[in-house]
Amino acid sequence: MENGSQLKEPIYRYHAHISTTRSASDYTVRIIPNYEGISVPLEDNLILWQR
Numbered sequence: 285m286e287n288g289s290q291l292k293e294p295i296y297r298y299h300a301h302i303s304t305t306r307s308a309s310d311y312t313v314r315i316i317p318n319y320e321g322i323s324v325p326l327e328d329n330l331i332l333w334q335r
Contacts, residue, residue: 285298285299285300286298286299286300
């Protein structure tokens with residue numbers, strides 16, 4: 285995954301390319317916060333799941 289661009293502070297766009305024979309609907313994007321002192325998965329309510 286690569287940082288594509290900063291849309292506005294603090295929003296960033298990332299992108300990645302993968303090769304697969306499976307449908308895109310077979311995958312889920314997961315965003316995990318990365319802050320000093322945070323404990324994932326104990327604070328998993330901060331994880332945004334795509335639905």
